[in-house]
Amino acid sequence: MPECDVCGPSCKDGLCVRKVPIFSALDYDELLKISALVTHREYQKGEAILREGEKPDCVFIVNQGSVKAFRYTQDGREQILYIFTEGDFFGEQYLTGDKAAAYDVEALEPVKSCMLTKSDFRKLLAGYPDIAIKIIGTLEDRLTYMEQSLQSRGGRSVDARIASLIINYADTYGTPDREGTLIKLPLSREGMANYLGIARETISRKFSQMENEKLIRSVSNKSILLLDRPALDTLSGVQK
Amino acid sequence: MPECDVCGPSCKDGLCVRKVPIFSALDYDELLKISALVTHREYQKGEAILREGEKPDCVFIVNQGSVKAFRYTQDGREQILYIFTEGDFFGEQYLTGDKAAAYDVEALEPVKSCMLTKSDFRKLLAGYPDIAIKIIGTLEDRLTYMEQSLQSRGGRSVDARIASLIINYADTYGTPDREGTLIKLPLSREGMANYLGIARETISRKFSQMENEKLIRSVSNKSILLLDRPALDTLSGVQK
DNA sequence: CGGACCATTGATAATTGTCAAAATTCGTGG
DNA sequence: CCACGAATTTTGACAATTATCAATGGTCCG
Numbered sequence: 111m112p113e114c115d116v117c118g119p120s121c122k123d124g125l126c127v128r129k130v131p132i133f134s135a136l137d138y139d140e141l142l143k144i145s146a147l148v149t150h151r152e153y154q155k156g157e158a159i160l161r162e163g164e165k166p167d168c169v170f171i172v173n174q175g176s177v178k179a180f181r182y183t184q185d186g187r188e189q190i191l192y193i194f195t196e197g198d199f200f201g202e203q204y205l206t207g208d209k210a211a212a213y214d215v216e217a218l219e220p221v222k223s224c225m226l227t228k229s230d231f232r233k234l235l236a237g238y239p240d241i242a243i244k245i246i247g248t249l250e251d252r253l254t255y256m257e258q259s260l261q262s263r264g265g266r267s268v269d270a271r272i273a274s275l276i277i278n279y280a281d282t283y284g285t286p287d288r289e290g291t292l293i294k295l296p297l298s299r300e301g302m303a304n305y306l307g308i309a310r311e312t313i314s315r316k317f318s319q320m321e322n323e324k325l326i327r328s329v330s331n332k333s334i335l336l337l338d339r340p341a342l343d344t345l346s347g348v349q350k
Numbered sequence: 351m352p353e354c355d356v357c358g359p360s361c362k363d364g365l366c367v368r369k370v371p372i373f374s375a376l377d378y379d380e381l382l383k384i385s386a387l388v389t390h391r392e393y394q395k396g397e398a399i400l401r402e403g404e405k406p407d408c409v410f411i412v413n414q415g416s417v418k419a420f421r422y423t424q425d426g427r428e429q430i431l432y433i434f435t436e437g438d439f440f441g442e443q444y445l446t447g448d449k450a451a452a453y454d455v456e457a458l459e460p461v462k463s464c465m466l467t468k469s470d471f472r473k474l475l476a477g478y479p480d481i482a483i484k485i486i487g488t489l490e491d492r493l494t495y496m497e498q499s500l501q502s503r504g505g506r507s508v509d510a511r512i513a514s515l516i517i518n519y520a521d522t523y524g525t526p527d528r529e530g531t532l533i534k535l536p537l538s539r540e541g542m543a544n545y546l547g548i549a550r551e552t553i554s555r556k557f558s559q560m561e562n563e564k565l566i567r568s569v570s571n572k573s574i575l576l577l578d579r580p581a582l583d584t585l586s587g588v589q590k
Numbered sequence: 591c592g593g594a595c596c597a598t599t600g601a602t603a604a605t606t607g608t609c610a611a612a613a614t615t616c617g618t619g620g
Numbered sequence: 621c622c623a624c625g626a627a628t629t630t631t632g633a634c635a636a637t638t639a640t641c642a643a644t645g646g647t648c649c650g
Contacts, residue, residue, distance in 0.1 A: 181501060183587065189501050202490070212494060235483060242482035243475060249489040250442070254452060256496040261421060261429050263500065268638075299597060309639050314598050331596065331647060347423060508606075539629060549607050554630050571615060571628065 127224065129197050130171050132248055135240035144234065149225045153177075153217040160201060160215040165208065168225040171199045175221035176296055179213045180304075190305040192252075193218070193296050195282075202231075202245070218296060262346070263306055271306050272316050273345035276326065280336050291336040292329070299331075367464065369437050370411050372488055375480035384474065389465045393417075393457040400441060400455040405448065408465040411439045415461035416536060419453045420544075430545040432492075433458070433536050442471075442485070458536060502586075503546055511546050512556050513585035516566065520576050529567075531576040538571065 127133050127144050136144070149168070153159055159177060160166055176195040180188045191213055194200055200215060226234075235242045262274035276293070284291040295302070299317075303310040317334075320326045325342060327335040336342065367373050367384050376384070389408070393399055399417060400406055416435040420428045431453055434440055440455060466474075475482050502514035516533070524531040535542070539557075543550040557574075560566045565582060567575040576582065 181497075183501065191497050191500060212497060235486075236479055239476055239479050239482060242479060242486065246475075246482065246485055246489065249486065249493065253489065253493060253496065256493065256500065257421075257431050257452060260431060260496065260500060260503065261423065263503070310596095311598080311640080312638060315638095318598075550628095551608080551630080552606060555606095558630075 127171070129173065130199065130224075131197055132199065132241060132244040135244055136238065140238070144226075147226055147230045151223050151225065153221040153223065155217055155219050157217050157221075158214065159217060159221070159223065160211050160213075162212065162214050163210045165210050166201055167229075168201065168227045169199055169231050170201045170215075171224040171226070172196055173222040173224050175217060175219045177215050177217050177221055178297070178301070179215045181213045188301070188304045189307070190297070190301065199248075268306070268308055268312060269316065269345055270347050271308075272313065272320075273342045274347075275302060275306060276334075276336060277339070277342055277346055280339070284336065287335065289327075289335060289337060291339065292333060293336055294333045367411070369413065370439065370464075371437055372439065372481060372484040375484055376478065380478070384466075387466055387470045391463050391465065393461045393463065395457055395459050397457050397461075398454065399457060399461070399463065400451050400453075402452065402454050403450045405450050406441055407469075408441065408467045409439055409471050410441045410455070411464040411466070412436055413462040413464050415457060415459045417455050417457050417461055418537070418541070419455045421453045428541075428544045429547070430537070430541065439488075508546070508548055508552060509556065509585055510587050511548075512553065512560075513582045514587075515542060515546060516574075516576060517579070517582055517586055520579070524576065527575065529575060529577060531579065532569070532573060533576055534573050 127141055127148060133141060133144060148171075150173075153175075159170065162181060172194050174196060176193055177200075178190055179192040179194065179200060180190040183189050192200070194215075201211070235245070262271055262278070279293050279295060280291045283296060284293045286292075297305060299313050300310045303313045306313075317326065317328060321328055323341075325336075325338045327337055329335050367381055367388060373381060373384060388411075390413075393415075399410065402421060412434050414436060416433055417440075418430055419432040419434065419440060420430040423429050432440070434455075441451070475485070502511055502518070519533050519535060520531045523536060524533045526532075537545060539553050540550045543553045546553075557566065557568060561568055563581075565576075565578045565585075567577060569575050
């Protein structure tokens with residue numbers, strides 16, 4: 111298997127762009143062409159990738175690792191908007207106009223990222239309608255996510271919001287296990303609290319409570335075991 | 351000025367699609383072609399346009415009036431996601447896949463709507479890359495709106511959220527006035543409460559409080575007068 | 591092993607939700 | 621244009637929930 115000389119072994123077939131769903135409509139030669147346009151960069155855990163107010167001239171694609179996109183609320187807390195992981199892209203909001211970034215983006219762990227200048231990106235859109243349609247699809251998904259998010263975060267009961275969050279994480283970051291689903295949490299307690307718009311202490315209390323009720327088990331600071339998914343589904347109020 | 355024989359005088363130049371920003375890149379002949387594909391329909395206040403779970407085969411364009419898009423939370427409240435007005439479209443989320451509608455849409459007042467079947471819409475996308483780019487732009491705007499929404503509705507104090515909402519409405523539905531800005535509210539107290547995820551009574555109390563503090567004046571159930579915008583800006587926490 | 595960071599727990603205060611009743615507004619029909 | 625009934629909104633009292641502050645306990649990583 112050939113290796114991308116910039117990305118190293120993490121690039122399957124030497125083509126990191128292949129990982130990106132929006133390019134999946136393209137054939138090998140087209141991927142090669144795009145690869146040539148891509149710049150690479152690595153970020154350390156905690157490093158800022160994009161700051162609110164900046165006008166980056168490129169679109170970022172997460173190639174490895176995960177990042178958080180957030181803003182600061184008036185009282186100084188982080189309001190987390192998205193967690194982007196492998197294959198996701200961001201910075202695309204400002205393709206059309208020339209708007210400044212609406213949020214900060216920071217690496218949650220070591221991150222490898224690909225960058226494509228906006229003008230190259232625009233040319234791609236004009237040349238490959240399929241890519242435009244893929245992007246529309248991605249934006250639709252993101253909107254759907256935001257709509258659900260709004261519902262989970264806007265619900266009145268905190269228990270329901272926390273249950274939604276755990277289920278969400280289980281689906282995204284969970285691995286099956288004999289006793290349930292092991293979830294590697296992308297955020298700290300404080301991060302989750304900010305995400306839900308509640309106090310850090312409240313998350314602790316609710317987690318303890320759920321542990322008493324055998325719904326979850328706290329494995330470490332960064333991971334929990336989901337024991338009773340049906341109960342959480344009920345709590346979250348999402349009927350399937 | 352010719353009239354659209356279906357829409358009547360509300361259709362400028364006989365082309366209601368002209369009102370829709372996503373088609374603004376097109377020339378007159380192209381608009382004519384699209385017009386031929388469009389079906390029209392009117393809805394009464396309170397009438398359902400789309401129900402969660404349905405799979406409509408068309409995209410809806412609001413030609414006159416306004417609608418609300420919402421879901422029901424577990425405890426039976428409406429969670430309002432969007433208010434769409436003249437020129438907005440919805441139902442586009444499901445162009446790509448064949449997903450069911452994720453929310454209900456209901457007319458807030460008498461509504462005239464244009465409908466375009468999804469297959470026609472898809473053909474347009476393939477044929478006119480400019481439309482695809484416009485749509486990407488619209489979806490980006492909607493995402494930006496949702497991100498802001500999430501920030502206004504989530505996390506912060508109820509006072510800040512209400513202030514944000516009023517400012518938002520002032521910008522969208524307000525008309526200048528000698529004493530301040532007259533705002534024609536698109537939602538009832540209950541609607542606003544649901545939008546913000548708080549109790550109807552809390553909105554009442556906060557409005558009364560703000561009226562005592564001379565920030566706003568309640569004119570009627572459906573309109574208020576914004577007296578002290580700077581104070582609300584401060585409350586909302588948005589520094590400009 | 592130690593120190594920094596993160597998480598938990600307890601006590602208390604502040605905020606908001608809930609229920610019930612009264613007041614106001616709205617729309618319709620005379 | 622007015623009046624009346626229905627719907628919506630406001631207000632009050634109280635209960636429930638969550639935030640805050642402070643102290644303790646645990647975890648991670650060199």
